[in-house]
Amino acid sequence: MFVKLVIFLSLYNVIFISAKYTCKLTNSLKTEIQSYKDIVERIKNAVVEKNAPFRNFTWNELAMFVDKYGSRIAGSENLENSIDFLLDRLKNTYGIRNVHGEEAEVPHWIRGEESAYLIKPRPLKLAILGLGGSVGTDEQGITASVVVVKSFDELRNTSDKVRGKIVVFNEKYVSYGETVQYRSNGASEAGKLGAAAVLIRSIAPFSISSPHTGAQSYSGPRKIPTACISIEDAQLLQRFYDRGIPMQIQLKMGARQLPTAISRNIVSEIPGSEKPDEIVLVSGHIDSWDVGQGAMDDGGGAFISWTSLHILDQLNLQPKRTIRSVLWTAEEEGYWGARSYLKNHLNEIKNLTVVMESDEGTFTPTGLEFYGSEKAACILEEILNLFGPFNATLLQHSSYPVGSDIGLWQDKGVPGVSLGNKNGRYFWYHHSEGDMMTVENPADLDLCTAVWASTAYILADLSVTLPRNIQRFPSQ
Amino acid sequence: MFVKLVIFLSLYNVIFISAKYTCKLTNSLKTEIQSYKDIVERIKNAVVEKNAPFRNFTWNELAMFVDKYGSRIAGSENLENSIDFLLDRLKNTYGIRNVHGEEAEVPHWIRGEESAYLIKPRPLKLAILGLGGSVGTDEQGITASVVVVKSFDELRNTSDKVRGKIVVFNEKYVSYGETVQYRSNGASEAGKLGAAAVLIRSIAPFSISSPHTGAQSYSGPRKIPTACISIEDAQLLQRFYDRGIPMQIQLKMGARQLPTAISRNIVSEIPGSEKPDEIVLVSGHIDSWDVGQGAMDDGGGAFISWTSLHILDQLNLQPKRTIRSVLWTAEEEGYWGARSYLKNHLNEIKNLTVVMESDEGTFTPTGLEFYGSEKAACILEEILNLFGPFNATLLQHSSYPVGSDIGLWQDKGVPGVSLGNKNGRYFWYHHSEGDMMTVENPADLDLCTAVWASTAYILADLSVTLPRNIQRFPSQ
Numbered sequence: 001m002f003v004k005l006v007i008f009l010s011l012y013n014v015i016f017i018s019a020k021y022t023c024k025l026t027n028s029l030k031t032e033i034q035s036y037k038d039i040v041e042r043i044k045n046a047v048v049e050k051n052a053p054f055r056n057f058t059w060n061e062l063a064m065f066v067d068k069y070g071s072r073i074a075g076s077e078n079l080e081n082s083i084d085f086l087l088d089r090l091k092n093t094y095g096i097r098n099v100h101g102e103e104a105e106v107p108h109w110i111r112g113e114e115s116a117y118l119i120k121p122r123p124l125k126l127a128i129l130g131l132g133g134s135v136g137t138d139e140q141g142i143t144a145s146v147v148v149v150k151s152f153d154e155l156r157n158t159s160d161k162v163r164g165k166i167v168v169f170n171e172k173y174v175s176y177g178e179t180v181q182y183r184s185n186g187a188s189e190a191g192k193l194g195a196a197a198v199l200i201r202s203i204a205p206f207s208i209s210s211p212h213t214g215a216q217s218y219s220g221p222r223k224i225p226t227a228c229i230s231i232e233d234a235q236l237l238q239r240f241y242d243r244g245i246p247m248q249i250q251l252k253m254g255a256r257q258l259p260t261a262i263s264r265n266i267v268s269e270i271p272g273s274e275k276p277d278e279i280v281l282v283s284g285h286i287d288s289w290d291v292g293q294g295a296m297d298d299g300g301g302a303f304i305s306w307t308s309l310h311i312l313d314q315l316n317l318q319p320k321r322t323i324r325s326v327l328w329t330a331e332e333e334g335y336w337g338a339r340s341y342l343k344n345h346l347n348e349i350k351n352l353t354v355v356m357e358s359d360e361g362t363f364t365p366t367g368l369e370f371y372g373s374e375k376a377a378c379i380l381e382e383i384l385n386l387f388g389p390f391n392a393t394l395l396q397h398s399s400y401p402v403g404s405d406i407g408l409w410q411d412k413g414v415p416g417v418s419l420g421n422k423n424g425r426y427f428w429y430h431h432s433e434g435d436m437m438t439v440e441n442p443a444d445l446d447l448c449t450a451v452w453a454s455t456a457y458i459l460a461d462l463s464v465t466l467p468r469n470i471q472r473f474p475s476q
Numbered sequence: 477m478f479v480k481l482v483i484f485l486s487l488y489n490v491i492f493i494s495a496k497y498t499c500k501l502t503n504s505l506k507t508e509i510q511s512y513k514d515i516v517e518r519i520k521n522a523v524v525e526k527n528a529p530f531r532n533f534t535w536n537e538l539a540m541f542v543d544k545y546g547s548r549i550a551g552s553e554n555l556e557n558s559i560d561f562l563l564d565r566l567k568n569t570y571g572i573r574n575v576h577g578e579e580a581e582v583p584h585w586i587r588g589e590e591s592a593y594l595i596k597p598r599p600l601k602l603a604i605l606g607l608g609g610s611v612g613t614d615e616q617g618i619t620a621s622v623v624v625v626k627s628f629d630e631l632r633n634t635s636d637k638v639r640g641k642i643v644v645f646n647e648k649y650v651s652y653g654e655t656v657q658y659r660s661n662g663a664s665e666a667g668k669l670g671a672a673a674v675l676i677r678s679i680a681p682f683s684i685s686s687p688h689t690g691a692q693s694y695s696g697p698r699k700i701p702t703a704c705i706s707i708e709d710a711q712l713l714q715r716f717y718d719r720g721i722p723m724q725i726q727l728k729m730g731a732r733q734l735p736t737a738i739s740r741n742i743v744s745e746i747p748g749s750e751k752p753d754e755i756v757l758v759s760g761h762i763d764s765w766d767v768g769q770g771a772m773d774d775g776g777g778a779f780i781s782w783t784s785l786h787i788l789d790q791l792n793l794q795p796k797r798t799i800r801s802v803l804w805t806a807e808e809e810g811y812w813g814a815r816s817y818l819k820n821h822l823n824e825i826k827n828l829t830v831v832m833e834s835d836e837g838t839f840t841p842t843g844l845e846f847y848g849s850e851k852a853a854c855i856l857e858e859i860l861n862l863f864g865p866f867n868a869t870l871l872q873h874s875s876y877p878v879g880s881d882i883g884l885w886q887d888k889g890v891p892g893v894s895l896g897n898k899n900g901r902y903f904w905y906h907h908s909e910g911d912m913m914t915v916e917n918p919a920d921l922d923l924c925t926a927v928w929a930s931t932a933y934i935l936a937d938l939s940v941t942l943p944r945n946i947q948r949f950p951s952q
Binding site for chain 2: 067068122127208209231236240243292428433436
């Protein structure tokens with residue numbers, strides 16, 4: 001059979017394979033899947049239609065929550081307060097079942113006061129955001145001259161000039177997946193060459209002088225302060241450097257790593273009617289960076305996960321398998337909540353039908369992203385045929401795990417599903433002060449909720465489970 | 477003859493009338509205009525083509541200038557230093573003729589330190605930019621509860637609640653021309669009702685938590701502090717208000733109006749070969765607000781004006797009339813430089829063939845905007861037919877004066893021309909920290925320069941002057 005491969009570049013620069021699959025579903029399975037048309041219609045009527053009882057429900061809940069708590073960084077009292085609030089709301093306001101927190105150890109990094117001033121050739125306050133995990137400076141800060149490089153190659157070629165300097169990375173944005181290496185490893189690489197501190201052009205395709213934070217990690221023993229600056233300022237410093245104009249920057253950062261803290265993943269369920277031990281896991285993460293409101297990253301993804309459960313409950317839609325919603329904690333620092341959960345639920349891996357996570361935006365939905373076997377992709381394709389009413393029928397079959405936290409399970413063979421959506425502007429706001437409720441659109445969130453709830457319900461109710469046998473595991 | 481009217485919405489919400497004009501150019505005038513094809517070709521070869529001697533010239537000059545001086549607010553020493561630099565560069569580096577400064581009295585407002593904190597219902601630093609001309613607070617600042625309104629109508633309907641409060645205007649952005657009234661008059665209107673201070677949603681269609689400054693004026697005796705906040709924060713405050721959640725904000729502003737200062741318009745010329753007393757005036761403004769670099773508003777417009785002169789000089793293109801470049805000072809506070817110039821050059825009005833100004837962006841050019849008589853529009857249309865090589869042949873015939881400073885002359889009957897360009901994102905950056913060199917594209921600036929130089933040259937060289945007899949003058 002003819003197989004056509006189409007390669008997309010996705011949000012994280014993952015390659016998607018859209019194929020005419022060689023598998024063929026049995027007629028009875030096709031008929032079974034098609035029979036969920038009425039369920040999709042009921043969900044649509046409940047969420048999307050004018051005067052639907054749950055129209056704007058996700059947006060209103062999310063707005064109320066992120067307005068009340070704002071950003072929610074791992075280790076903070078504010079995150080824990082927001083988790084207490086949400087546990088109470090899911091359990092007592094909405095009566096969702098099996099609502100509880102599951103503890104996880106999480107890092108606790110605090111930003112403190114921070115500033116960067118260009119001193120030479122002229123005074124200019126630079127907009128910065130220190131990077132998660134960065135060490136701070138002492139109170140006097142670091143005042144040093146500046147070396148600008150566009151790449152790690154340029155850094156190596158200029159390695160004799162770096163000692164004692166503030167290194168500025170003005171890397172070109174190619175894609176998040178490719179370009180984020182400068183944020184992740186910039187301080188380590190420049191630190192090895194004796195740099196005093198590192199400023200990195202924000203990992204974003206567009207900017208209105210807006211810096212973006214994010215995680216970074218030290219790979220060597222030498223830890224130097226590191227922050228992101230705006231695209232505009234990085235280009236300004238590049239131009240000064242190219243003209244041979246000496247620059248001096250004063251950097252002050254109050255960043256500190258505190259002892260680890262205890263946070264919680266927020267778990268809730270619709271218990272399965274026939275196979276309660278088999279689980280469809282739907283998720284997003286409840287933590288955020290300490291800027292903006294964490295409305296997009298990942299308020300939207302976390303909220304469509306629990307509102308899906310509530311809406312299915314209210315429609316008396318109880319599937320055969322259990323649908324479990326997990327709102328992960330401390331995703332931003334490297335899946336701390338998910339890793340803890342994985343360790344405590346190892347025995348459940350065999351019972352996981354699918355792991356779903358929405359952490360790539362909740363803009364206008366387009367369909368689903370998927371990592372797993374071709375046979376499973378065929379089933380999802382058939383399910384997506386039902387989503388015409390949501391205008392979200394596209395399957396993007398990825399050659400790498402999708403989502404963020406749920407990669408841990410996909411590495412172990414569990415099929416992974418992420419929400420496909422028109423997230424072309426995702427990285428305009430990501431990890432910046434711009435990640436505010438303004439980014440989220442009520443009608444889009446309704447559509448995302450409807451797609452998410454429909455997918456979870458059908459996968460939890462089907463007579464067959466998604467076949468595993470993935471051919472390319474990154475690790476086992 | 478059939479006349480078709482097409483109405484556009486432009487940058488400032490001005491209505492453009494694109495008409496099939498009833499006027500007919502004589503064949504000899506048509507032929508004459510068409511004969512400038514070679515001139516346009518020479519300019520194109522000098523500026524736009526690969527390896528053209530002036531390719532990237534405008535961008536490089538502008539970048540060097542705005543990087544060196546940054547923002548240039550009226551009254552500041554920095555603006556005067558930048559004017560000294562540019563006078564020297566035009567005269568001594570490039571040998572442009574009749575380079576000199578012409579003095580003008582300008583206001584001198586300084587921002588000082590400023591901050592706004594939401595205190596209740598939860599602590600949050602708001603991003604603000606005080607508005608030009610605003611008074612400041614005392615050192616303790618103003619701490620008050622908050623009333624949010626969406627319009628002046630809502631303000632009037634809630635006038636009994638406003639006394640002693642901080643009023644937040646969360647007006648919807650319709651167009652700059654329509655919506656800017658809230659920035660201009662918000663403090664005056666709320667001040668009359670006893671408000672303590674006013675925060676206004678930035679006048680912008682899009683934001684990444686980026687506040688925008690701009691001019692405002694007090695119409696009554698009571699002057700209260702006023703600043704713009706981001707769209708995102710305005711919407712956040714609106715949601716709190718709609719939920720009935722009490723809010724308190726602490727506003728501190730160090731803004732002060734200092735005594736007026738002396739600044740200068742930067743004048744330079746290509747003297748006309750046959751009619752040196754007749755003048756084609758090309759312009760932009762050299763000042764900016766005190767944020768970003770003033771690269772877009774109006775670095776680009778100012779620079780294409782003087783580089784046009786230099787490039788025509790270098791091509792030995794001396795037209796019959798004089799082309800005079802004027803870079804206005806203190807446009808942002810209300811055309812102070814232009815008003816002073818008008819007063820000192822009243823006797824020249826009769827000799828002004830046309831006033832040109834680019835102050836609406838130097839993105840990809842589309843053609844020309846025009847205010848004036850139908851006969852003059854016919855001539856411009858014929859000239860624009862030559863600009864196919866720049867893909868910039870569109871005439872937008874406005875029913876109101878075009879440009880900014882040059883409105884003063886259009887009110888007196890002088891035809892006005894502004895640069896048409898794809899400025900759909902202009903107000904994303906305008907008066908914000910995002911007005912940086914990153915906004916400007918070298919190839920677009922080349923095209924803008926070529927369109928600007930070609931237009932100025934042809935209008936200065938034609939056997940006929942643009943007919944005046946405008947039918948609708950806003951004032952005389």
